[in-house]
Amino acid sequence: MNEASDPSRVIHLNQRLDPASERVGELLGSVRSIAGKRLQQWVGNAFEHVDDALFDLAEKAENNAAQMHYFDGMREVRKRRPAVERSFLGAISRHIGELPHPQLSGNPASPFGTPELTLVADNELEESLAITSMISKNDARLARELFTVNQRLSVICGGRKIEDSSNPVAPAILAQAFRQALHELSADMRVKLIIYKLFDRYVLSSLEELYQEINTELVRAGVLPQLRHEVLRGDAKGAGPAAADATDEATGEIPSDLLQTLHALFSARRGPAAGGMHAIPSGPLPSANELLGALSVLQSQIASAGPLPYAQPDDAAALSREVLQLKGQLLTQLGALRGEKPSNVATIDEDTIDLVGMLFEFILEDRNLPATMQVMLARLQIPYLKAAILDRKLFAHRQHPARRLLDCLAEQAKSWSEESDRDRRLHDKVKSTVDQLLHDFDNDMGIFERLLVDLQQFQDLNKRRSELAEQRVAESTRGREKLEQARRRAAREILDRIGEHKLPPLVHGVLARAWANHLVLTLLRQGEGSPEFKSALRFVDDFIASTKPATTLESRQALRQMLPGIERALRQGLANVAFQEQDIERLLGQLHTYYRQQLGETPEATEAVVVGEDAAMLAIPDSIQPVIDQDTTPPDSVEEDLVEAPLDSPEWHQVQSLQPGTWLEFCLPDEPMTRAKLSWISPMSGRYLFVNRRGLKVADYSPQDLTVLITDGHARMLAANALFDRAMTAIVDKLSQPGTTPPADTATE
Structure with missing residues (x-):
């Protein structure tokens, strides 16, 4: 029990x-x-x-x-x-x-x-x-x-x-x-x-x-x-709200009290004595069919202007005014169809008009969307108002096709930037979807499902392409980090063994360049626990020990016994890092000269005694790059700039909570805006790898560097939740604030 x-x-x-x-x-x-x-x-x-x-x-x-x-x-x-x-x-x-x-x-x-x-x-x-x-x-x-x-x-x-x-x-x-x-x-x-x-x-x-x-x-x-x-x-x-959100996600429905809350908030904002649409009726209220007819006329006027031009960010301000003016235009069009302008509409229709208006206001203010995409999506206000009148469930069900289509368009748009869409494939796909809704949508709600399926197919195709590219980028980055980690390990092993020893330049050069590269390759191929790596480390100890002064008979005898093993190991190790035979012989010749001096033997008059500062460079080909002496900055570790990065700031906590798949917008000085997804966090260095929507590398940052960028306003995280959810939350918040003016008041002036 x-x-x-x-x-x-x-x-x-x-x-x-x-x-x-x-x-x-x-x-x-x-x-x-x-x-x-x-x-x-x-x-x-x-x-x-x-x-x-x-x-x-x-x-x-x-x-x-x-x-x-x-x-x-x-x-x-x-x-x-x-x-x-x-x-x-x-x-x-x-x-x-x-x-x-x-x-x-x-x-x-x-x-x-x-x-x-x-x-x-x-x-x-x-x-x-x-x-x-x-x-x-x-x-x-x-x-x-x-x-x-x-x-x-x-x-x-x-x-x-x-x-x-x-x-x-x-x-x-x-x-x-x-x-x-x-x-x-x-x-x-x-x-x-x-x-x-x-x-x-x-x-x-x-x-x-x-x-x-x-x-x-x-x-x-x-x-x-x-x-x-x-x-x-x-x-x-x-x-409470968090739990409610989890329940809503599971059921796919918005709580019924949210819609009731919205109606109550709209009603409270207008007030019992509000003018405009709530003036005393001068005739019968427009029916749903009349509203749809007037909206279709307005929609055809937009569609007849021809295909949407390449959207410009400056269009957002003009579109924002159009969004606010739609209610007045709708009443005017109803008047033209009726022969007289109605003074109001049914409360539920007015709430729907205002709700759709606020939804598209949100789209034009949503920094999650690039300005170019905001402009295109804002053109859908009339089709979505028609859809909301035809089917009141649009705002009540997360799985409604019209809602899912707008969310899918916004999700695609979130990743867009000029640089990542040079062929304009994504831009033109969003544009064609908007064009089809403006031209073809009358009262057939099935168009939303058809366009959604088409957009998802486009999304899936591009996702497969980007995932392949993203995988190649991650593997390449992982390989470079393994190489850098091996270089650091090799350098650390050699530095630890050198310690306080003052080595001749020739010996130091061999260890810092050729042998360090041999250690790196051995680590990558055989691993740190392999006999080959342990043998390579023993050589370092022997090579350093061979530089100690041989002042006694015993020490000279010990050095002579050590030299054949040093030469044998050097030949194998240098061949491993692609030394040519003539280069190996030349280096060994210089070492022979050095060791003869160590043993107190006089070199032949014809031999060049090379033990000065340039000895190592003379002996080692230029193709063999140094590991320890190189003048390059290695990849940042998890502790780079510890003092400079604000590790206890909200921005630091944001960076620490980032998960792969999160999108960020980068606005660096003198560089165009770009949007990138966190693709991979290195388990070795802790660096964050970012790719664009095509899976191509944009940048990689240490957590400290990324924290500084966010703190300085050069990078910001984009919301992961759906556009519709964010918009509904923002609308409720806005209506709940004291003094908020409902869209209806400005629309009917």
């Missing part, structure tokens, strides 16, 4: 357990086990990325002293990492065990103490700000899940209130415990700040998974099985 289903095992909110009981020990033991396992995994993951982050910064250091600072930090972290992890995990384990006995932990609200508001060193202030930022960001993000953990721990601990500040697995306690653990490091604050960023990314950002696991285990054990995270700290609103 499941413990939670056994009434004798269920612990309710008003029940208090004895903190000294065996049951409390069992439950807290489960929490400690879950937390320990997860935190150990995540902290280890964070430290695994420290090397990469510090190595990136070292490569970009402005001078040798700064570079050595980061290499020193790498060595210090490697040496002290086990102690830091033990300190951190031990502190959390102890505090979980002390939960039922707060007196053991001193101040239960803050077991690690709270810094006093006194003058502190700049480094300490910087560290405190980093900690505070991490805590506040994650407290807000995890409020729902953490609330349920707090409640269940409170019951376990005999009713003592557990809050975020006293929960051992809350962001505040975890961050402070990690801060204490970093006291094990003697590295300076620049290195520590990088470690804090990685702790935030790989530990605190994963806490939702930990809380879910703890809640699941405690529910299984019968602790508050009926508890739901209903309480939202500081903001209890929003859950």
Whole structure:
């Protein structure tokens, strides 16, 4: 039997357990086990990325002293990492065990103490700000899940209130415990700040998974099985509409009260004494057929003007005026057909006219659509008003063909830009769809379904093409990143082994260029665990060791024994990176000369002694590119520009929440506007790859670079939900604002 289903095992909110009981020990033991396992995994993951982050910064250091600072930090972290992890995990384990006995932990609200508001060193202030930022960001993000953990721990601990500040697995306690653990490091604050960023990314950002696991285990054990995270700290609103939206998506219908709300809002805005269409009738109200007839005349006037010209963004202002004036034009046309202008129409018809008008106002204001596409779609106001009069379900059903067609047109239009549509294929498809509706739609609602099927076929064909191109771009980018990762690994292995050794230029040149490339190829082909890679690393050690002064008989004998193996390995490795035979012999000749000098032997008079600064360049062909000495900037790592990027800003959180498939608009200085989809996030570098609607690469950015672009207004995310849904939400919001003037008032002036 499941413990939670056994009434004798269920612990309710008003029940208090004895903190000294065996049951409390069992439950807290489960929490400690879950937390320990997860935190150990995540902290280890964070430290695994420290090397990469510090190595990136070292490569970009402005001078040798700064570079050595980061290499020193790498060595210090490697040496002290086990102690830091033990300190951190031990502190959390102890505090979980002390939960039922707060007196053991001193101040239960803050077991690690709270810094006093006194003058502190700049480094300490910087560290405190980093900690505070991490805590506040994650407290807000995890409020729902953490609330349920707090409640269940409170019951376990005999009713003592557990809050975020006293929960051992809350962001505040975890961050402070990690801060204490970093006291094990003697590295300076620049290195520590990088470690804090990685702790935030790989530990605190994963806490939702930990809380879910703890809640699941405690529910299984019968602790508050009926508890739901209903309480939202500081903001209890929003859950209802979100749940309603989910239900609506499932059923495909808009709640009936939304349409009633719209009618009520329109009525309230006009008021009982409003003029215009609500003046005292001077004759019978126009029937639906009369309205459709007048609209058909207006539609034919637009259609008879010929095919739509290539839309221009400047047309939007003129179209916006036309949208607002349609109601007045409709009354005038009704008057021409009747012989007298009616003073009003039925309330339901007026609401429909206003609702369609506001829908197309929204389209002309929607920054999700490029201006060129706004202009074309706005031409559909009359066909859609006719469709809404013919079928009142258009606004009530998400699956209505007319609604789906407009959503599909908008979704296609969202990805459009001049650059990505040079053949005008998408532009002309949208234009032809609009033209067909203007020319052919009378009262046959089936046209929307037919045009929708045709547009979806066009969409599917282009999607298959773009997916193939997108896949090639991703594979190419992945290959380049694997190559760059291998280059960095090779450089790091060689630099670590060189350490403080002062190598002759000839030996340094061989390692930095030819042998580093050999390591790269071996990593890519055989992998880091292969015998070939380990053998290549042993050569580096031997090659460096061979440069030590041979001043004794024993050292000279050891060097002579080492040289055949060095020559054999060099021949194989240089052949692997496409050295020509004559180049290999020339390099080995230079090394022979160098080693004869090392052994104290006098070179033949005819031999050129080449051991100076240009030795390595003389020996190695120009086609062999350097790995360590190259003057190029490698791809950015996840920690590039750590200090510059606003990592605690709303824009940073937006970037962190981005998912592949999201569209963004980029407006960079001196470049045309372009729209691009997030195609892939590199698991190696964390960079974001963007492609256009044809699947071709537009750009790739580090999360920090993208955050800066969004902050500066050069990039913005486009909405993922459907046009119709966004429009309906905006219309309700607009009508709910005090002082909003309904379209009817301006239309009949």
